[in-house]
Amino acid sequence: MATTTSTQDSGLLDELLPAFTRDSGWQVKTLAVGSGQAIELGRRGEADALLVHSPAAEEKFVAEGSAGSRRLVMHNDFVLVGPAADPAEVRGTSSVDAMKKIAAAQEVFVSRGDESGTHTKEKDLWSKAGVTPGGSWYQSTGQGMGETLRVAGEKAAYTLSDRATYLTQRGTLALEVLSEGDPSLLNVYHVIEMTKKAGDRVRPDGAKAFADWIVAPPAQRLIGEFGRAKFGQPLFTPDAGADEAELGQ
Numbered sequence: 438m439a440t441t442t443s444t445q446d447s448g449l450l451d452e453l454l455p456a457f458t459r460d461s462g463w464q465v466k467t468l469a470v471g472s473g474q475a476i477e478l479g480r481r482g483e484a485d486a487l488l489v490h491s492p493a494a495e496e497k498f499v500a501e502g503s504a505g506s507r508r509l510v511m512h513n514d515f516v517l518v519g520p521a522a523d524p525a526e527v528r529g530t531s532s533v534d535a536m537k538k539i540a541a542a543q544e545v546f547v548s549r550g551d552e553s554g555t556h557t558k559e560k561d562l563w564s565k566a567g568v569t570p571g572g573s574w575y576q577s578t579g580q581g582m583g584e585t586l587r588v589a590g591e592k593a594a595y596t597l598s599d600r601a602t603y604l605t606q607r608g609t610l611a612l613e614v615l616s617e618g619d620p621s622l623l624n625v626y627h628v629i630e631m632t633k634k635a636g637d638r639v640r641p642d643g644a645k646a647f648a649d650w651i652v653a654p655p656a657q658r659l660i661g662e663f664g665r666a667k668f669g670q671p672l673f674t675p676d677a678g679a680d681e682a683e684l685g686q
Contacts, residue, residue, distance in 0.1 A: 438647065439468045439475035439484035441554060442581030444626075447601035447672055452663050453656065460655075461646050469581065471553025479504060479629065482636020486644040487629040488651075490599075491554035495627055505630035505641065508652050509681055511660050511673040512625045515558055517616035518586070518603055519544075519595035527595070528615045535595075535616040536566040543574040545594035549585045550577030554624070559597045562621075586610055599624050601672035604664065623684060625676075628652065652677035
């Protein structure tokens, strides 16, 4: 299964995959990369299933014809984090206004730069802010969310993170949530089954087994409880069967 670094770095897969193996007998090897890279692995027939969070890219990919069904699994949200001193004075502003202020002040912003779902959302925010980021203040890691948060913390910089990975690493970071709650910061995950059209090595039976399992009530309950005991709040909201147009309302 090709999936995002956020499902790995948050610890969610450590909770779900052993349960899936117990319930189904299938063993899962995960490739935790950005959503863009996960989709490319699916396109090349190097993954049986995808668990990703880049809806526009997913829809375009499914339309190509090598993927099977795409189903809604869960959501959380993105947050803009930065140093407590907040030199760009973005605390409490909208995400787009925050991006404008960071760029105007030329305070360091650390981007994943990896065509992941998070990077895609970040680029969308810059576009809405009317900013083309670049120069010494805009730095790219080309790494996953956990590593990017670490770098941002070391540089006392700003970055965009999914909330789950931030919460799981918060104790080691000198970073605070400074902008949150915009409807545009919704972070939606889907499971996509691959088919033999992508390559002969694809196991559609395994893909369907996993996709069916993760949208079924027992797995959805696991998702809804994950993180509650440790953080006082669940890190993801289960959404299987929901109307996607109504999420975040």
